Amino acid sequence: MARDYLSATLTFAVPAERVFAVLADPAAHVAIDGTGWLREPVDRAPLTEVGQLFRMDMHHDRHPDGDYQVVNKVVVLDAPRAIGWLTGSRNGDAEPEFGGWVWRYDLVPLGPSETEVTLGYDWSAVPRSRREVIRFPPFGPDHLVGSLRHLAELTAAAPRATGR
Structure with a gap:
């Protein structure tokens, strides 16, 4: 039986705290995605707690509306080691409905200025009815590697914190 999970891992030449700070900034997600x-x-507020919701404007040519919005719910937040969210949608003022797929980043410090970053995409909780509409995964494994490369570029360009 195939596992409903993809992942990719890259090593970054920056501290885990810097990688985590970029991931916790929803404004950075567009550049990471690819x-x-x-x-x-x-919603541009930094991600700071489990249960926090943040919305993103989206576009997909095969989506019935073309332009649409997703709502994400933070389900893992262990700074600077892990961050992850469920993706779903909301109709009007109704409570969000989550599709069952999770994006998760795990960060392992390899020293003061190096971090191993694993990006996982887990769709094991997606119900059959949703799988009849959306093909999972909606991209290949190379997408995860590309996203990690974009994240590495952003973290390398991020300003370094300095103390006095």
């Missing part, structure tokens, strides 16, 4: 589906964060 599919062209993410357009702009609606």
Whole structure:
């Protein structure tokens, strides 16, 4: 039986705290993504707690509306080691409905200025009814590697914290 999970791992030449800070900033997610589906964060507050919701404007040519919005719910937040969220949608003022797929980043410090970063995409909780509409995974494993490369570029360009 195939496992409903993809992952990729890269080593970054920056501290885990810097990688985590970029991941906790919804405004950075558009540059990390690489599919062209993410357009702009609606909620720009940093991700700081499990249960926090943040919305993103999206576009996909095969989506019935073309332009749409997702709502994400933070399900893992262990700074600077792990961060992850469920993706779903909301109709009007209704409570969000989550599709069952999770994006998760695990960070392992390899020293003061090096971090191993694993990006996982888990769709094992997606119900059959949703799988009849959306093909999973909606991208290949190379997408995860590309996203990690974009994240590495962003973290290398991120300003370093300095103390006095």
